[in-house]
Amino acid sequence: MPIEVLMPALSPTMEAGKLAKWLKKEGDSVTSGDVIAEIETDKATMEVEAVDEGTLGKILVEEGADDVKVNTPIALILGDGEDKSALSNGAGEKPGKEPAAKPATPEKAAKDDVGKQSPAEAKATGSAAANPPQPKALPEPDVPEGTEMVSQTVREALRDAMAEEMRADDRVFLMGEEVAEYQGAYKVSQGLLDEFGKERVVDTPITEHGFAGVGVGAALAGLKPIVEFMTFNFAMQAIDQIINSAAKTLYMSGGQMGCSIVFRGANGAAARVAAQHSQDYASWYSNVPGLTVIAPYTAADAKGLLKSAIRDENTVIFLENEILYGQSFPVPKLDDYVVPIGKAKIARPGEHVTIVAWSIGMTYALKAAEKLAEEGIEAEVIDLRTIRPMDTETIVESVKKTGRIVTVEEGWAQSGVGAEIAARVMEHAFDWLDAPVTRVSGKDVPMPYAANLEKLALPSVAEVVEAAKAVCYR
């Protein structure tokens, strides 16, 4: 029975990729460990190795094919004694399935192993395809009518934002782990080293506390650093410098010495990386006066808000999301597209219930809104975009219209951002509420590894739908 070679996943978040190249042709013999093909996502290339011995019997997916779903059979390998006739013999009925390559460990899951992984493995955290739910809202008010929109991934939008600001202001530089030669652990800084050189795109050792302090010191001296954390989970090592040195110095100096710096990186859960690599820090940072906290959803907002963050004179926490990096959204094609900090956006207008979300929480919110619409409930979805300062006005105005509100976040409920929204709605729109404010959040447990448990621990579209119906008494 021929053995199926399946399209491998470069990471737990990858759903599809490109079959870039076949390195063996039909009829070639292969032994375990031979590289038979190369696959690509938007951020990484990886070699596919054969695991079993035999002959490459049939190539099922031609090279150059895009959007090949993970686990699609891409080739058949004939074992000893099998010939081509076996191929027509209902191959695939009960094939011995061979994962073409081990699912790579995403680099964020095992920082200690960065040096041990093959480059292909360590680069392999791609999320291809996956059509994110798109906001139905109009473009930003300051985008001129007729502006061309180009489809861009969040990853590309972030890179462009940094590149544009670095071109405009030579005080701006990027530092962090793997940002330069490696082109970014998640490929967000792709190409920046080539354009700006190693003085302005600085690889650091794996010492978050130390390099965060170095970044803050450089900012106190008047530079404008962008400090990338591979993920915000690692920024817990550095949180003293972020809060005690960066956020408080302007106040402690009586306004004399400020700290213009952006701390950015992936925040929250990715996929199957367990408790220490899956935490959402939005509420932590949003607790601190002196910090600005941004958590965009779309590529356009990622670009426009990161540009604003870099220009800002204060300390900005810019929370990205690994799963969103590879997702595409329309981005206005403008020379200088900026989105103001502190302004929420109505991503979908509605009249029956308000749903507030941000970052990846928006995927649940928008999908839930679709489902609710099928049942005659028109949800107004607000993309908060900035967590601090919070755009209370937009939320309150919406609640005055709908009388009901559901918040959605992947972080924990206790002292979470949803709890803060609930308090503000109570303070400013108590008389307009027709139902209690309801929170949908990550469950009150450390993030489990098992796929089913992880799914349970995160919010779901169903939970958002259920909460929205509950506040509508339906």
Place this chain on the structure above:
Amino acid sequence: MASTAAKSALSNAAPKSSGRAAGKRASPSGARSGSGAAKSANGALDFSKEQELHAHREMLLIRRFEEKAGQLYGMGLIGGFCHLYIGQEAVVIGMQMALEQGDQVITGYRDHGHMLACEMDPKGVMAELTGRRGGYSKGKGGSMHMFSVEKNFYGGHGIVGAQVSLGTGLAFANKYRKNGKVALAYFGDGASNQGQVYESFNMAKLWKLPVVYVVENNKYGMGTSLERASSTTNLSQRGASFDIPGEQVDGMDVRAVKAAGDRAVKHAREGKGPYILEMITYRYRGHSMSDPAKYRSKEEVQKMRETHDPIEQVRKRLIEKGWASEDELKAADKDVRDLVNAAAEFATNDPEPDPSELWTDILR
């Protein structure tokens, strides 16, 4: 018990040998040989008359300022924490004499002396201590948090060791701008065990940053002696695994400090990377105003004051060389006292910050 502790603390006052710095080692006893030799046993180079007079006056200003701050604290005019620098004056004055205009200084919470050495206005410093609107931080920072962009003083930091990373960042900015400036990052023997200190050493050496790390070893991290906190006590060698040169310096002799400072600053300015100076020094007072310093004997403190006092050393030399008379030194002391009294007067009468200041300076 007490005498044992005193002995061990004192023995540490004489710097131990450090391979790299052999020949440049300092010893407090060397300070007594100021008899015209160009170079003392502790590596001190003779000062000119002007340098001696300058050092004397600047150290005296810190001494009198701190004595006054102690008084105001006792009167309840200064609140919170107040860490006095008395005894360590030679370190900042000697180092400041090794700097150029535009070089930066950053330190921890025992920072009054550093600010005065940077020529910040004693009135503004004292008014910050009393929490008044004329203070350097408009009364919002206090003893541990003062800054001066104008004087290149970057604080004033209350988290032990944080200033070491920050100071490394100042040096990063210097290199980025290619401005030829050097950053001085001061920290204590207590901070020398903090992890981020070593993260910073690594990056500073890796990137050849123009930074001089000045470890002010006053032998106690709060109430814990260096021996009880540190597996190795020669702090000048703490950069050894990063190949950062270091030397121990008699931090009670302002000339030895200046000479070592010159070497270290030159090294950093020439693009050779960081340098560590361990200043063997001593604080006469407790860790903070609320510390009775029961962990060491009165005799230990008394002996340091009598034999190694940094100001007294300069005073003696000025008299011996005939560069100043007793009367002239008294007059200098009176000038300094007047300055400090004026600062205290200002800091006592200046109004508290306007209540509206609560809400300012959070964001720009």
